[in-house]
Amino acid sequence: MNSKAITTFNPDLPIHMTFSEQDWYLLAQHWYPIALARDITEQPTATKLLDMPLVIYKMADDLVVAKDACPHRGVPLSLGLNDGLGVVCRYHGLRFGGNGKCNRIPAHPQHKISERFHLKTYAAIEKYGLIWCNLTVNKDALPTIPQMPYWEDSDFQQLVCPSVELYCFAGRQLEGFIDVAHFAWVHPDTFGDPDNVEVPDYTTTETSYGFDADYVSSVGRYPIGMDQRGQEDFQWLRHFEITLPFTATLTIHFPNASKQVIMNAASPMSARETRLFAPICRNYDKDLPVEDAYKFNLAIFEEDRLIVETQKPEYLPLDLSMEAHFPSDRSSSMYRKLLRKMGFSPIFAA
Numbered sequence: 001m002n003s004k005a006i007t008t009f010n011p012d013l014p015i016h017m018t019f020s021e022q023d024w025y026l027l028a029q030h031w032y033p034i035a036l037a038r039d040i041t042e043q044p045t046a047t048k049l050l051d052m053p054l055v056i057y058k059m060a061d062d063l064v065v066a067k068d069a070c071p072h073r074g075v076p077l078s079l080g081l082n083d084g085l086g087v088v089c090r091y092h093g094l095r096f097g098g099n100g101k102c103n104r105i106p107a108h109p110q111h112k113i114s115e116r117f118h119l120k121t122y123a124a125i126e127k128y129g130l131i132w133c134n135l136t137v138n139k140d141a142l143p144t145i146p147q148m149p150y151w152e153d154s155d156f157q158q159l160v161c162p163s164v165e166l167y168c169f170a171g172r173q174l175e176g177f178i179d180v181a182h183f184a185w186v187h188p189d190t191f192g193d194p195d196n197v198e199v200p201d202y203t204t205t206e207t208s209y210g211f212d213a214d215y216v217s218s219v220g221r222y223p224i225g226m227d228q229r230g231q232e233d234f235q236w237l238r239h240f241e242i243t244l245p246f247t248a249t250l251t252i253h254f255p256n257a258s259k260q261v262i263m264n265a266a267s268p269m270s271a272r273e274t275r276l277f278a279p280i281c282r283n284y285d286k287d288l289p290v291e292d293a294y295k296f297n298l299a300i301f302e303e304d305r306l307i308v309e310t311q312k313p314e315y316l317p318l319d320l321s322m323e324a325h326f327p328s329d330r331s332s333s334m335y336r337k338l339l340r341k342m343g344f345s346p347i348f349a350a
Contacts, residue, residue, distance in 0.1 A: 011120065012136075014051035018271035023345055024050060029137075030245060031145050032267045033130040033277040034065070036163060040131060044087045046078030048269040049133060054122070056131060057087055059098040063126065065133050066100045066119035077119075128263065128279040129160035146209070146243035149251055149261050150281040156259075157286040161278040161294050164301050168308040169349045170246040170266035170274040171316035175335055176308050177248055177264040178240055180215050181328040186307055190300050191221050199328035210242040210338060213331045221252050221260070240331065244338055258284040262297070271349040272314060276301065319346040 017024055027050055034047050035056055044057045046068055055068035055077045068076045075091040082088070086097035086104070095104040100119030105111050123139045125132050128148050134141075150156040166173055176182070181199045183192040202215040215238045237253040246266040253259055260282040267275045278297060285293075317323055318340040325333055339348060 014053075017051050019050065019349060020345055022343075023349065025136075026343055027245065027268065028135040031132045031134045031143055032246070033128075033265045034124075034133045034267060034275075035131040036160060036277070037126045037129050037131055038160070042082040042084075044078045044080060044082065046076065047275075048273070050135060050268055051270050052135060054133070055087070056124075057082060059086065062098040063124050063131070064096075064098070064100050064119075064121060065124035065131070066096075066121045070094060071102070071117050071119065129158070130265070130277050130279065146247040146249070146263070146265070147241070148249060148263050148279060148281070149241075150259070150283075151279070153281070153283075156261075156281040156283045159280040159282075159290050159293055161280060161297050164276040164278075164298065164305075165269075166274045166276060166305060166308055167272060168274055168311070169271055169314055169316060170268040171339070171348055172311055172314070173266045173274050173276065173304075173308050174242075174246045174248060174264065175316065175332045176304055177250070177266075178213065178242060178331045178335065179329075180217070180238070180331070181326075182307070183219050187300060187303050190296065190303060191219070193219055201327065202330065204330055204334045206334070206338070207241075210244040211331075211334050212242070213240040213334075214238070215240070221254065242331075242335060244342060245344075254284065258282075260284075268349075313347075313350070315350040316348040317346070318344060318348050322346075 032049055034049050034054060035045060040056050040058060042058050044055045047054050053068040054065055056065050068078050070077055070089040072094055073091055075089055077087050077089055079090045080088045086095040088095045093106040094102055096119050097103045100121040102113050102117035105113060123134045123137050123141060125143045127145050128151055132145055151158060184194050184197045188194045196219055200217050202213060204211050204213045216235050218235060220236060234255050239251040240248055242248045246268060248264045249261055251259060251261045263279045265277040267277060269275055280293060318336045320333060320336060
């Protein structure tokens with residue numbers, strides 16, 4: 001892993017970067033989920049996005065996402081506690097309230113607090129049960145969050161699975177999610193069929209946000225060993241919508257007009273660490289415990305873990321000549337082509 005120390009201090013950049021500076025600035029233009037909304041309270045929560053350490057906390061209705069470092073001496077604010085008026089730094093007791101503004105310096109209670117003591121805060125919003133953040137846009141800018149079909153539809157149940165941490169590049173994880181040839185080999189204990197390995201042809205269509213792909217096959221989506229509740233010779237439609245750089249939704253069309261949508265939102269903590277978030281919408285089995293859905297989807301992601309954490313190279317080769325491809329790789333080839341078109345390095349996240 002390349003760890004690049006910034007020789008000239010730039011407060012907008014992480015001190016230690018695992019991305020090239022060019023790729024970091026391109027990535028930082030986008031919105032990413034950084035936490036489950038249900039986990040965020042007034043007490044500080046630490047996380048990381050694009051190598052930038054972040055702290056998240058609430059003050060009444062104000063959601064604060066800030067650089068996890070006290071402006072005074074750089075101690076992580078996530079080590080402190082919220083006393084009701086703000087998060088208190090463990091080192092010298094400086095306190096930070098709404099909008100990340102410092103409202104107390106105990107060593108000098110009469111001291112006028114300059115703006116230099118306020119936290120570096122970032123644009124953040126709650127959507128789909130997740131906290132989303134952008135490291136570069138103005139906090140008043142209109143957020144451009146990937147679309148999640150049926151999230152506002154009252155006929156659908158909305159779920160937010162626990163997050164999963166993977167030691168891999170987000171681009172590798174996302175590419176695995178849209179891969180349709182690995183079902184039988186990686187997921188035989190969940191939904192894949194080892195006797196159904198041939199991949200029918202499918203198409204991809206470029207869009208304003210990335211691309212779509214429609215894949216029709218006889219591979220189902222019910223847990224292995226469960227009554228399939230399907231129709232004989234039923235053809236399952238999987239509709240993918242890929243929003244660059246690292247988010248995709250998959251709408252699966254079940255028998256009897258049932259549907260499930262899962263969002264695969266891969267949040268790049270660093271070039272080798274990914275936190276995966278997965279909101280779900282479904283219009284069937286709404287009476288079953290949500291924990292069952294969590295367990296099934298976690299099992300699928302755990303099957304993927306072995307693959308994405310051991311792939312070599314760890315980076316995503318955007319130069320298509322660097323790896324071999326076959327026809328069912330149409331989605332991954334489109335994905336790499338469009339990332340390169342956006343300006344990312346041919347050896348992406350090396």
